[in-house]
Amino acid sequence: MKLNLKIWRQQDAQSKGKMTNYTLDGVEGDMSFLEMLDVLNEQLINKGEEPVVFDHDCREGICGSCSLMINGEPHGPDRMVTTCQLHMRKFNDGDTIVIEPFRAKAFPVIKDLMVDRSSFDRIQQAGGYVSVNTSGNTQDANAIPIEKENADDAFYAAACIGCGACVAACKNASAMLFTSAKVSQYALLPQGQVEATERVQNMVRQMDLEGFGNCTNTGACEVECPKGISLENIARMNREYYSASTKG
Ligand code: SF4
Ligand code: FES
Numbered sequence: 001m002k003l004n005l006k007i008w009r010q011q012d013a014q015s016k017g018k019m020t021n022y023t024l025d026g027v028e029g030d031m032s033f034l035e036m037l038d039v040l041n042e043q044l045i046n047k048g049e050e051p052v053v054f055d056h057d058c059r060e061g062i063c064g065s066c067s068l069m070i071n072g073e074p075h076g077p078d079r080m081v082t083t084c085q086l087h088m089r090k091f092n093d094g095d096t097i098v099i100e101p102f103r104a105k106a107f108p109v110i111k112d113l114m115v116d117r118s119s120f121d122r123i124q125q126a127g128g129y130v131s132v133n134t135s136g137n138t139q140d141a142n143a144i145p146i147e148k149e150n151a152d153d154a155f156y157a158a159a160c161i162g163c164g165a166c167v168a169a170c171k172n173a174s175a176m177l178f179t180s181a182k183v184s185q186y187a188l189l190p191q192g193q194v195e196a197t198e199r200v201q202n203m204v205r206q207m208d209l210e211g212f213g214n215c216t217n218t219g220a221c222e223v224e225c226p227k228g229i230s231l232e233n234i235a236r237m238n239r240e241y242y243s244a245s246t247k248g
Contacts, residue, residue: 001027001088004096005040007052013108013116019098029089033076034059034066036088037099053112059084061226064161067168068113069100074165074224082163082226102168106175106210119210120162120178126206127199128182130191141191150188157184159227166221166229172213177221179207180237181229187240197247200240 002025010017024040031039034056041051057065066083070076076086091097099113107115132138146154160181167175183200186192192199215234222231 001029001091001093001095003027003036003091003094006096006098007113008100009052009112010101010109012111017109017112027088027091029087031088032059032084033068033070033086033088034084053110053114055114056084061085062161064163067102067115067117067164069098069102069168071098074102074168075163075226079223080226080228082161085226102164104164104167104173104212106173106212107164107167115164117162117164119212120164120175122210123175123179123203123206124162124182126202127195128186128203130186131195144190146189153232154185154188157181157188157229157233160185160225160229161227163226165224165226167212169220169224170213170215171218171220172216174215174221175207175210175212176215176234176237177225177229177231179203180233183237183240184233187236196240197244200237200244204237204241 002023005022005024006019007022008017009020022040024036024043027036027039034054037052037054044051055065055067057063059066061082061084064082068075068083070083070086075081075083077090078086101109101113101115106119107117110116158181160178162178164178166177167173183203186199187196219231222229
């Protein structure tokens with residue numbers, strides 16, 4: 001395949017960026033999207049030009065690092081896959097592909113296609129954990145009975161990889177799907193009850209402090225999420241937040 005690539009190039013957070021055109025020949029359908037960018041970068045390096053900076057780590061859909069807006073969709077045209085799992089067979093010879101970073105005020109561009117998502121880390125640090133007594137008297141988690149439905153829903157919420165596609169897809173750049181997945185993961189389990197009131201309040205406060213927008217129930221986040229995180233988690237977080245507020 002021969003492709004026309006329009007790629008966002010930006011020196012750093014302060015500089016103004018612009019779209020740059022590249023033509024790439026010899027792209028195989030079995031290549032992943034990131035492998036296609038590797039080929040482009042190899043050619044740029046051989047020509048003495050600066051390679052395109054993009055984020056990646058595991059390349060198997062687990063770490064949530066790869067964050068590209070491809071033809072206006074976070075992680076591209078396929079469903080339930082991350083950019084590293086997207087294959088070039090989804091595109092056709094002669095296609096023009098527009099590649100941009102995830103865009104949100106709370107995700108400033110570091111360089112080219114790489115954005116700073118440490119705002120997600122700070123939301124997680126505000127309450128996305130359980131405090132465990134490790135004095136030797138810790139109860140074995142397997143000894144605590146948990147209803148199957150709750151265990152399943154907690155597991156599905158815990159599948160969130162923190163990629164940020166939900167934010168990039170949202171017209172308000174809201175982080176509600178991400179934050180609600182992290183809140184739900186604990187709200188559904190007995191281990192999460194002790195700190196439940198502070199958790200939801202602190203995580204929502206941090207989410208607002210980071211400059212993410214509000215949820216207006218558009219649902220684009222759920223459509224673009226590579227891990228199928230459900231909007232039900234947002235409803236659950238709202239209930240948790242209301243309940244925490246009424247406790248004072
Ligand atoms: S909710 Fe989905 S889209 Fe949002 S960060 Fe988690 S895995 Fe990514
Ligand atoms: S590189 Fe880890 S999820 Fe894509």
